[in-house]
Amino acid sequence: MEFKEQKKYSFFSSQVLGKILLFALPVFLSGVIQSSFFAASGLFDTTPDLLLISVIGLAIFDGERSGAIAGICAGVLAEAFGSGAYMMFFPLFYMLCGYFFGVVSRIFLNRNFASWLLYMLIGAGLRGLLSVIHSMFSEVDVNLFLIFTEIVIPEYFLTLLCSVPMYFLIRMTVRPFHKKIEME
Amino acid sequence: MGFILKLLKSRFFLISLAVALLLSIVPGVLCAMGQGSYIRSALVTVSTPFRWAFTKVGEGLSGFSMYFRTLEDLRDENEELRAELEGYKNLVYDAELIGEENKFLNSFLGIKEEHVDFLFEDATVIGRESTNYRTVYTLSKGTLHGIEVNMPIITEDGLVGHITEVGATWSKAVLLTETASAVGGFIERSGVLGVVEGTYELRTEGICQMVYIEPDSDIRVGDKVVSSGIGGVYPRGLMIGKITEIKMDEASRTLTATVEPAADLDSVAKLMIITEYNIYSERED
Secondary structure, three states, X not given: OOXXXXXXXXXXXXXXXXXXXXXXXXXXXHHHHHHHHHHHHOOOOOOOOHHXXXXXXXXXXXXXXXXXXHHHHHHHHHHHHOOOOOOOOHHHHHHHHHHHHHHHXXXXXXXXXXXXXXXXXXXXXXXXXXXXXXXXXXXXXXXXXXXXXXXXXXXXHHHHHHHHHHHHHHHHHHHHHHHHHHHO | OHHHHHHHHOHHHHHHHHHHHHHHHHHHHHHXXXXXXXXXXXXXXXXXXXXXXXXXXXHHHHHHHHHHHHHHHHHHHHHXXXXXXXXXXXXXXXXXXXXXXXXXXXXXXHHHHHOOOOEEEEEEEEEEEXXXXXXXXXXXXXXXXXXXXXOEEEOOOOEEXXXXXXXXXXXXXXXXXXXXXXXXXXXXXXXXXXXXXXXXHHHXXXXXXXXXXXXXXXXXXXXXXEEOOOOOOOOOOOEEEEEEEEXXXXXXXXXXXXXXXXXXOOOOOEEEEEEXXXXXXXOOO
């Protein structure tokens, strides 16, 4: 299959504005829940990257354009809800994830649950890589073993776990627009 | 390669990349300069009520999860405390042993001060062989420690017996209540002489008798009997016990007194062997 850019729509069209409003919801909620609920509940000793799940999810179901824009927004949210002490390049990371996962899903794989899990495996792995790079630059005495056992691996598996219910949530969110696009 | 070229030609991708880079760098730089980003401030302000609500939900769940976590923590803590308790039990046991040893050493010191002429070697009872006719104690000291046959054994309370056999690192002893034992003794109050010996009948009761006492001697129940030093085995002045019963021996026309040993012979565990004595002794070294 060949890479073709996603079909363009006017920014001011009601469909695009509707998408922005509706897609902002899972991204915003993901950021809020990620930065408040998990830290307060103490259910797990780590926090999943719900923003990444939302971005990849929107990219898979709505294409690379939505993925990239959702990625930039998610990155800004992540920076805003984070400590702000370091440059984490979250907008860049999420944007690239959103764009490339959108492209890859359109070219190679279907939008079923198995594909979703495969994307999440890769996405969470990339997030782990970002965590390692960030830790290596922000810490004086880098203990890779601790970084992996305390941060990367728990975060990886919790992100995968949370991606299961998020699959249904994201699919439900994009469903109305896809029907309309298909009809057009 | 074609994919990359297509990507680089994509205006949307390039604009997104530029915006993402800008948004990645600018807030960081502003933060580093000590100026909070407006976007950041606005987002945090808008999200505060939502975050507060989700925090409350999280805290509510935290209480629920804390129940299980606390249970688990309590289990771990219980195990830790059990291990700690075991350690303390061992410490208490050690302290008790040290206390007993201290008590023994104190009494040992008291005897040493009382009998400055004696040389002692402390020993522990490491075995007790009991037959119908005789009870023999095995002690923890032998020839390597200067122990010899016939050396007297005492505790802080009084005379116990004497050494009958010696090995390199051990020795065997019989108690003064045994039939093989005979100690020259006298009544401390009146100076009446006699011989304290064990009998087959009395040994099972843990007592012995004092024989060859003149019939008109001044002797009463409750009198204290000490060693006389006659015989060469025991030095003079060691407490043997007290008189509990006096009777006339019709055959020999002498008095026979039952003596209850001062030392607790049943529970003796640590004792002292008198290795040398000079004063009041008839023994030739």
